[in-house]
Amino acid sequence: MTTRVRFAPSPTGYLHIGSARTALFNYLYARNVGGKFLLRIEDTDIARSTEESTRSILEGLEWLGFSHDEEIVFQSDNADKHRVTALKLLEEGKAYRDFTPKAEPNDKNIKAEIAAKARANQGEKNMRDNEYRDLPKDESDKRAESGEPFAIRLKIAMSGKTSFEDAVYGLQERDYDEIEDLVLLRSDGHPLYNLAVVCDDIEMEITDVIRGQDHLTNTHKQILIYEALDKTPPRFAHLPLILAPGGKKLSKRIHGEIVSMTTYRDAGFLAASFRNFLALLGWSAGEEQEIYTLDELTEKFSLDGIHRSNATFNFDANNEKRWTDDKAIWMNAEYIRTLPLEDLLPHVIKELKSAKLWREEYDDDDAEWFAKTVNLIRERFYTLKDFSGQGRAFFSEDFDFDQKAIEKNLKKHPDLQQWLPELAERFETLEDWSHDPIYEVVQKFCEEKDTKVGVILNGARVLLTGQMVGPSMLAAMEQLGKDKTIMRLRSQIAWNE
């Protein structure tokens, strides 16, 4: 039987980091064993699901490069089937109607409310204790026919336990006493999550369910449904959670943008690097390698390498430099400087286009110059954004000057205001505009002025690129060209800032 896994997000927001990792692991698992990776949108919560979320999730998956096999399944399309299944269980006596009026939660803090209720019932409550559980069939039918609203609950046996072997967490057992007769169908006829998931997983012939550890206890309920349906449950593998620095589950509501995949795409991350980073959050190949291509990940991925302990996604909302996990940033920089140039170029082009810095010549007469420039400046960049930010001066005359650079490398040496235009003068007569001759001119100039080469070049860096840091200044001058170098050395703009 071919392996079939699914990624099943509920469209209640953008693609979350945790979800993205779940998708990644499912994807890697499927590709590793040559199985199918399916996609199912769990939009049964009509109140919270939005089309926009679905779009955003799809976009995120596309960006990450996880192409799914087969058509996307929308869970809401199967609601009728879910209802039929619930009714069938009712018919077979494996479920029953519960006429208890629906209790509306006080909203806000539902979790706390549930926990409080559970605590209050502690030791007292018998999970099988429902007055409608053993209501005679004819009476139940009669009340239903009279229009009295009811929910359908699964009739769990009086005693026993469920168990399954989790690929990550090992043998999991749960006594029926711990599980309430779960509702399959709401009193308004709406099928509930556990029912829907089981029905769809059966229909989609899912063989392996890989999902977050927060579903560990749901699994027992779902197994009960499989059993009632006389179906064999799939294999299960639960993933450790991704926590925020505070130690709580990383959540959209509390942590905001930081958890959204689109944030990383928009911040200039390479999908390949983020994927790589995600793969290492809760999984390891048991070796010291850290940088992996998708193919390598696919080849090495195994459920055995998944951890049981949660991982912290480290970031500091109050620190601009640490806005997201250090390692994610480092890894992106590593990708930017080590990716084969031809693989990086398309991303840079895209970035320049969106920053309105792109010129057709870069793809034509200046293609060689362009490639060389990208290669030169990428060395110290962290994100794609840097190509249009710090690297702007290479593509446009309209660039900003870093205030700190002006202070430190320009105004601290007032002589530079005369010297730099003077240096431009010397360059005018330089025939061979390349590294060594440029350096000779600079050296000679420094000797005359009795100053250090660093002072001149750092000052020049500010005028030429607006930056304090960057690649070798001589290489930058060479790359910028004689005309621009001379023109910018003469400019007084930075001095007046």
Place this chain on the structure above:
RNA sequence: GUCCGGUUCGUCUAGGGGUCUAGGACACCGCCCUUUCACGGCGGCAACACGGGUUCAAAUCCCGUACCGGAUACCA
């Protein structure tokens, strides 16, 4: 409360009885290189939650404690 799970440097992690005076990566700090630097090189700081066992030997196995997380629903 109950059930389930977890606990190795600040973070991600290696490790599965002796090779562990615990390895790598990020971050941080030094030094070097250098025209600057966020590159690179070298080095440093820094961890087995605690207590009992078992064993010749425990980060590794067992028990307990603490702490953390998840779950608990006519949400998904």
